[in-house]
Amino acid sequence: xxxxxxxxxxHCGTNIAGVVNVEEVTxxxxxxxxxxxxxxxxxxxxxxxxxxxxxxxEKHGLNRVVIAACSPKMHENTFRKTLxxxxxxxxxxxxxxxxxxxxxxxFRERDKATEKAKVLVKAAVAKARLLEPLEKKEMxxxxxxxxxxxxxxxxxxxxxxxxxxLKVYLVEKSPSIGGHMAQLNKTFPTIDCSACILTPKMVxxxxxxxxxxxxxxxxxxxxxxxxxxxxxxxxxARYVDEDLCAGCGACADACPRKVPNEFDVGxxxxxxxxxxxxxxxxxxxxxxPASCLYMKYGRCKLCVKACPRGAINFDQKDxxxxxxxxxxxxxxxxxxxxxxxxxxxxxxxxxxVITGIELERLSNASGPTGGVVLTASGERPKSxxxxxxxxxxxxxxxxxxxxxxxxxxLKQAFLIKEEDPDAEVYVCHIDMRTAxxxxxxxxxxxxxxxxxxxxxxxxxxxxxxxGKLRFNVFDQTTGHMIELKVDMVVLQTGLEPAExxxxxxxxxxxxxxxxxxxxxxxxxxxxxxxxTRGIFFAGCCHSPKDIxxxxxxxxxxxxxxxxxxxxxxxxxxxxxxxxxxxxCSGCEVCTGICxxxxxxxxxxxxxxxxxxxxxxxxxxxxxxxxxxxxxxxxKGFTEKxxxxxxxxxxxx
Amino acid sequence: MExxxxxxxxxxxxxxxxGADLAGMSRMEYPANIRVxxxxxxxxxDPAHVLxxxxxxxxxxxxxxxxxxxxxYINGNHRAKRRxxxxxxxxxxxxxxxxxxxxxxxxxxxxxxxxxxxKEFVEELRKLGPxxxxxxxxxx
Ligand code: FES
Numbered sequence: 001x002x003x004x005x006x007x008x009x010x011h012c013g014t015n016i017a018g019v020v021n022v023e024e025v026t027x028x029x030x031x032x033x034x035x036x037x038x039x040x041x042x043x044x045x046x047x048x049x050x051x052x053x054x055x056x057x058e059k060h061g062l063n064r065v066v067i068a069a070c071s072p073k074m075h076e077n078t079f080r081k082t083l084x085x086x087x088x089x090x091x092x093x094x095x096x097x098x099x100x101x102x103x104x105x106x107f108r109e110r111d112k113a114t115e116k117a118k119v120l121v122k123a124a125v126a127k128a129r130l131l132e133p134l135e136k137k138e139m140x141x142x143x144x145x146x147x148x149x150x151x152x153x154x155x156x157x158x159x160x161x162x163x164x165x166l167k168v169y170l171v172e173k174s175p176s177i178g179g180h181m182a183q184l185n186k187t188f189p190t191i192d193c194s195a196c197i198l199t200p201k202m203v204x205x206x207x208x209x210x211x212x213x214x215x216x217x218x219x220x221x222x223x224x225x226x227x228x229x230x231x232x233x234x235x236x237a238r239y240v241d242e243d244l245c246a247g248c249g250a251c252a253d254a255c256p257r258k259v260p261n262e263f264d265v266g267x268x269x270x271x272x273x274x275x276x277x278x279x280x281x282x283x284x285x286x287x288x289p290a291s292c293l294y295m296k297y298g299r300c301k302l303c304v305k306a307c308p309r310g311a312i313n314f315d316q317k318d319x320x321x322x323x324x325x326x327x328x329x330x331x332x333x334x335x336x337x338x339x340x341x342x343x344x345x346x347x348x349x350x351x352x353v354i355t356g357i358e359l360e361r362l363s364n365a366s367g368p369t370g371g372v373v374l375t376a377s378g379e380r381p382k383s384x385x386x387x388x389x390x391x392x393x394x395x396x397x398x399x400x401x402x403x404x405x406x407x408x409x410l411k412q413a414f415l416i417k418e419e420d421p422d423a424e425v426y427v428c429h430i431d432m433r434t435a436x437x438x439x440x441x442x443x444x445x446x447x448x449x450x451x452x453x454x455x456x457x458x459x460x461x462x463x464x465x466x467g468k469l470r471f472n473v474f475d476q477t478t479g480h481m482i483e484l485k486v487d488m489v490v491l492q493t494g495l496e497p498a499e500x501x502x503x504x505x506x507x508x509x510x511x512x513x514x515x516x517x518x519x520x521x522x523x524x525x526x527x528x529x530x531x532t533r534g535i536f537f538a539g540c541c542h543s544p545k546d547i548x549x550x551x552x553x554x555x556x557x558x559x560x561x562x563x564x565x566x567x568x569x570x571x572x573x574x575x576x577x578x579x580x581x582x583x584c585s586g587c588e589v590c591t592g593i594c595x596x597x598x599x600x601x602x603x604x605x606x607x608x609x610x611x612x613x614x615x616x617x618x619x620x621x622x623x624x625x626x627x628x629x630x631x632x633x634x635k636g637f638t639e640k641x642x643x644x645x646x647x648x649x650x651x652x
Numbered sequence: 653m654e655x656x657x658x659x660x661x662x663x664x665x666x667x668x669x670x671g672a673d674l675a676g677m678s679r680m681e682y683p684a685n686i687r688v689x690x691x692x693x694x695x696x697x698d699p700a701h702v703l704x705x706x707x708x709x710x711x712x713x714x715x716x717x718x719x720x721x722x723x724x725y726i727n728g729n730h731r732a733k734r735r736x737x738x739x740x741x742x743x744x745x746x747x748x749x750x751x752x753x754x755x756x757x758x759x760x761x762x763x764x765x766x767x768x769x770x771k772e773f774v775e776e777l778r779k780l781g782p783x784x785x786x787x788x789x790x791x792x
Contacts, residue, residue, distance in 0.1 A: 071673045072690065073665075100676035101688060112684035119687060506721055511667070511760045519761055531666060531760065532724065575692065595726040620725035621696030625735070637691055642701055649660050649687040650708035 003034040003129045006062040007121065008053060010044040010069035012099055019103035021114040025068065028118045032125045036060050044069050045078055053079075054086040063088065064128040068096040068121045089133030091574065091636065096124040123648035127641045134574035134635055139615055141227030141570050142326040143167065145561050148219055148504070151179020152547060153331035153539025153554040155201050160558035161329075162210035166565060169323050170205060171233055172215045173500070176280035177202055179333055183263065183357060185364040185371075187547055188411040189442035195279060195366070202281040212323075215282055220320070222507050225618065226534030227326045227570040237316040239287035239295075240273070244311035247275070247283030254306035259291045261368075264361045268368030273303050273312075278366055287312070326570075327534045327561040328508065330518060331554060332500050334540040337391030337398060337493040344460040345387065347491055351376035352469055353461060355390075356405070356492045359412050373416065373488075377467060381487035383424040384416055385469075387457055392494030393430060400515055402494035403544040406433045409492050410442055413451045425451045426484060428458060428473050436546070454482060461489060495544040508535055518542050528557040533570075536560050575636040576617040577624055581609040583631035590623035590632060599623060657711040657777035659686040659770070662697045664729075667718035667759045674763035682767040683774045686714070693717065694755075695728030699739040702753055711783045712752045712773055716766075719757040729757065748785050751776055 007029040011017035022040045030038035037056050041049045044067055056062055065088070067079055072095040080090035098117040106113040143166055147158045150172030158170045170177070181187075182202075184194035205211055214233055221232040240251075252271045261270035263277050270276070272291040275283060293300035294314065304312045339347035339355055346353045352375050354362070365371035375381050386409045391397040406429070413425045432453065434443040447453065458471040470485045497516035505512050510530040511519040518537045521529040528536045538554035539545060545553060564570065579590075581604040590610055591599045598616035601608045610631070612623075621634040633639065663669040669690050675682060691697060694717030702713045715736055717729035733755055740750035754773055758766045 071669075071676075073670060073673060097673070097688070097690075100673040102676075102684075104676035104679055105672075105682060106684045107679065108681065109684055116684045116687065123687070123689070509722075509724055509726070511722070513761050531670070593731065595728070618725055620693035620728050621691065622693065622725065622728050622731055625696055625698040626731070634696060637696055639698075642689065642691075643704060645689050646660060646701065646705045646708055646710075649689070650658065650705060650710050 001063060003064050004060065004062050005035045005064040005066060005125060005128055006053065006056050006060065007032070007035055007038040007066045007068065007125065008044050008049075009038070009040045009098075009121070010049075010067065011040060011042050012069060013043065016069070016099050016103045019107050019110055019113050020098060020117045021110070024114055025098075025117045025121060029066075029068075029121050029125065032122060034064075034129055035125060036062065045075050050082045053082055057083070057086040057088055064092050064094070064131055066094050066096065066121065066124045066128045068098045068117065068124065070099040071097045071101070091134040092128070092131050094124045094128040094131060096120040119649060123645045126644040126648040130638065130641045130644055132635070136574050137572045137614065138569045139227055139572050141565050141568060142229075142324045143565050143568065144169065144323070144325045145327045145329060145565070146171065146219070146229065146231050146323060146325040147329045147331060149179070149331035149333055149539075149541070150177030150213075150215065151331060151333045151539065152181040152198060152201075153333065153550045154179070154329070155205055156551050156554035157329045157331060157538050157558040158205055158211055159201065159208065160555050161561060162208045164558075164562045166210065166562065168211045169231075169233070169325065170211055170213050171217050171219055172213070173218050174276065175216045175238070175284070175286040176276050176282070177205060177213065177215060178277070178279075178281065180357075181547060182277060182279070183265075183364075184360050185367075186411055186415065188407040189438045191411065191414065199279045199281075202279070206281045213282060214321075216286060219504075219507070222328070226564070229325050229328060229534065231323050231325060231328070233321050233323065235319045235321060237318050238284065239289070239312065239314055239316050240285045241311045241313050241316070242282065242284045244309045245284045246309060246311075247285065248308065249275075249285070250306045250308060251285055251303035251312065254302040256300070256302060257291055257293055259288070264368050265355070265358050267358060267361050285311075326565045327536065329536045329538050329557045329561060330504060330508065330541055331538040331557075332498045332504065332541045334495040334544065335498050337496055339390055339491045339493050341397060342390065345390065345491055346461040346463065346469070346489070350461070350463040350469060352467065352487060353489045353491065356408050356412065356490055359490050363412070363415050373419065375467075375487050379487075380420060381416075381423065382420075383426075383486040384488045384490060385426040385428060385471075385484055385486045386413065386490045386492055388427065388429040388492050389457065390491040390493045391496075398494050398496055398515070400544065401433065404546045405492040405494065407436070407439055407442070407546065409490070410434070410446050412490065413446055414449070417449050417451065424486070426454060426486070427451060428454045428456060430457060437548075495540060498541055501541065508532065510535055528553060528560055534564065572615065573619060575619040575634070576614050577612045577619070577621065577632050577634050579610045579612055580631050580633065581605075581611070583629050584609045585629050585631070586610065587628065589626055589628060593622050593626050595620070595622070655778070655782055657685055657774055658709065659712045659714055659773060659777070660705040660710040661686050661688045661714040661716065662691050662694065662701070663688050664694045664717040664724070665690055665692045666724035667722065667757070668694075668716035668766070670760035671758040671762045671766045674761065675766045678763050680763055680767045682770040685774050686770050693723060693725045693728040694732035695723075695725065697732055697735075699735050699742075702736070702739055706748070706752065706783055706785045707787055709783070709786045711780070712754065712777045714769070714773060715753075715755045716758050716769070719759055722759065748783075749780050751780060752783060
C-alpha cells in the first residue's frame with residue numbers, strides 16, 4: 001500500500017512556536033514525499049487537535065501519521081490511541097521531538113532551531129514511509145505484589161493492595177516492621193501518639209489473609225518483567241522458630257548479655273535475644289549472632305532452658321524463597337544524616353549534643369528513659385537549643401531540604417515546653433519551612449508559647465567545664481551576635497537515600513536522581529511509577545516526605561499496581577525482534593547475546609534456525625546488530641528505517 | 653560558509669534520550685548541530701550504521717546509552733561499547749580519525765552531562781575539520 005502521510009506540526013502554545021517557525025516547518029513538510037496533508041496545530045494533544053487527525057485519516061485516507069511536537073516519551077501513547085480510535089494501526093505513528101530536543105534546547109537560536117526541526121520532520125517522514133502495522137500482544141499477569149520495606153509506606157501499600165484482593169509479600173529487612181515511624185514519640189502538628197496510630201496498622205498487616213509478612217528478610221534477586229517477576233528472598237536465620245515462638249520474652253529475661261539497642265539509636269540496651277521494641281510485628285524473638293555468648297564462645301544456652309515452647313534452634317540456617325509477582329513496590333525509606341560528619345557541632349564528643357531522632361527516643365514512653373528527656377547527668381534540661389538543617393541544604397553534604405526537620409523541631413520544642421513551661425527553648429534556623437495543613441498554625445502556636453527563633457545557625461559548639469554547651473550565633477533578623485549557653489543541643493539531622501538504594505537500583509533496573517533517591521517516570525504526572533513498567537516507588541526512598549505525604553504516596557503506588565493487575569493481563573509491546581529463517585544460517589551468535597534467553601534454535605525445513613520467543617523478547621535489538629547474516633529484524637526499529645533516518649539527517 | 657560539524661547521535665530510549673529530554677526541559681542549551689535517532693538500547697546500534705552515517709556526511713557520530721550496569725536490558729551498553737571500540741580501530745586503519753566516533757553514557761537525570769558531551773564533541777569535531785569519508789567530499 002502506498003504511504004499516505006499526514007504531518008502535524010505543533011505550536012504547543014508558545015513552547016515550540018515561540019522559537020521554531022512552525023509555519024515554515026509545515027510548508028516544508030508538505031513538500032516531502034508521500035505527504036498528503038501537513039498542518040500546524042495550536043495543541044495537537046488537545047481534543048480538537050486529536051479530532052483533526054482523526055478526520056484527516058478518514059477524509060484523506062491517511063495510513064501514516066507524523067507528529068512534530070513534544071518528546072515521544074511524553075505523548076507517544078496518547079497519539080497511538082488517536083490512531084487506533086480512527087481505525088488505523090497505532091504503530092503507524094512517528095514522532096519528531098521538536099520541543100525538548102529543539103525549541104527548549106536551542107531557544108536562543110531561532111534559525112538553527114527551525115532548520116533542525118525541518119530535518120527532524122524529514123527523518124520522521126522517512127521512517128514513517130517504512131512503518132508497518134504491529135499487533136500488541138496480551139500476557140497473563142500474576143495477581144500479586146512484592147512490597148520491599150516495612151515502614152509506614154510499605155505497610156500502607158500492603159494493606160491497600162491486600163484490601164483490593166491482591167496477594168502481597170511484604171519483605172522487611174529488620175526483625176520487625178514499623179520503620180522510622182515506630183521510633184517516633186508524637187507526630188506533628190496534631191501531637192498524635194505515633195505508636196498509637198501505627199501499631200494497629202502493623203497488627204492488621206500481620207493478620208491480613210492476603211499478606212505474607214517476611215520480616216528479617218531481604219530481596220536478593222529479581223528476574224522477569226511486568227506482570228511476571230520472580231523475586232528471590234533471603235530469610236535470615238533468627239535462630240528462633242517463628243511458628244513456635246509466642247513472644248513471651250522469657251528467653252530475653254534469661255539472657256545475660258546486654259548490648260546497645262539499634263532501635264533506641266544506641267541509647268538503650270537490649271539482650272542478645274530480643275525484639276527491637278515491645279509492639280514489634282511479628283512478635284518473634286531474634287538472636288543476634290554477633291552478641292550471643294553461645295554462638296561466640298559455645299557456652300550459655302540460658303534462653304533454651306527458659307523458653308517454655310522449645311522455640312530456640314541454633315541450627316537454623318538462612319533460607320531462600322522464591323515468589324512470583326506481577327508488580328513491585330519499593331518502599332525502603334531513608335537513612336538519617338550522620339552528624340559526626342560535621343565535627344564542629346560536637347556530636348559524638350559532647351554528651352549533651354544529641355540528634356532529633358535521639359530526642360524522639362528519649363521522649364518516648366517506651367524509650368530508654370521511660371519518656372523523660374534527661375541530660376547525660378540525669379537531669380531535666382532547663383534550656384535546649386535546636387540546630388536546624390544539619391547536613392541539609394549544605395553543598396558540602398546534602399544539597400536538598402529534608403522537608404521534615406522544621407516541623408519535627410516544632411513538635412519536639414512543644415513537647416519540651418509542655419513538660420516544663422519554664423524551659424528556655426531556642427531554634428536556630430536558616431529558614432523555617434512550614435508549608436502543610438495546620439503547619440503554619442502550629443509554628444505560630446510555638447512562637448506564642450515563648451520558643452525563641454533565631455535566624456542563623458552556629459558554626460561551632462563548645463562545652464564548658466560545668467558540662468553546659470556554649471555557642472555564638474548571628475541572628476540575621478536583629479543583626480546581633482547572640483551568645484547562648486544551654487543544657488542540651490539537638491541537631492536536626494537531614495534525610496538521605498537508604499543504604500540499599502544502589503543495590504536495588506541494579507537489581508530492579510531503575511534509575512536514581514542525582515541525589516541518589518529513586519527517579520520517577522515523570523516528575524509531575526507519574527510520581528510513583530519507575531520508568532521500568534511494573535515497578536513503583538512509595539515514600540522517602542523517592543524523596544524526603546512527612547508521614548501524611550508518605551501515606552498518600554504509598555496509597556498512590558498501591559492504586560497504580562492495582563490498576564495494572566486488575567485486568568489480569570498486560571499489553572506487551574510488539575517491538576520485538578524476529579528472525580527470517582530463510583536467511584538465518586543457524587550460527588547461534590544471537591542465542592548467546594540475548595540477555596533474556598529469548599532466542600532458541602528450532603527446526604525449520606529440516607535445518608536448525610534461530611527463533612525469537614516473543615513473550616520473552618524485550619526488544620533491545622542487541623541480536624539484530626550482532627547477526628552476521630542480517631537475518632534478524634527489529635520491529636519498529638528496522639534496518640531500513642534506521643538507514644532512512646540517517647539519510648534524512650545527513651541531508652540525503 | 654564556516655564549517656559547522658554535523659553530528660548524528662544514537663541515544664537509548666531509557667537513559668540517554670531521557671537525559672537529552674531533561675536537558676531541554678531544564679532549558680540547558682547545547683549546539684543545534686546534533687541530530688538524534690532514538691533506539692531502544694545502545695546495543696541496537698550496528699557499527700554499520702555508524703559507518704553509514706559517516707559516509708552519508710555526518711562529521712561525527714555519538715552513541716550514548718545508560719551507565720555501565722544500568723542498561724535497561726542488563727548489559728546492552730557493554731556490547732555497544734565493545735563494538736564501537738572495534739569500529740574505531742577499523743577507522744584508524746582506514747585513515748579516518750577515530751575521534752569522530754564517540755561512545756558515552758548519560759543517565760535519565762544527567763541533562764547537564766548530555767549538554768557537556770555535545771558541546772565538547774562539537775568542539776573536537778571543529779578542530780578535526782570536515783569528515784574525509786563524506787561521499788560528496790570525495791567526488792569533489
Ligand atoms: S537501554 Fe540504555 S544502553 Fe541499553
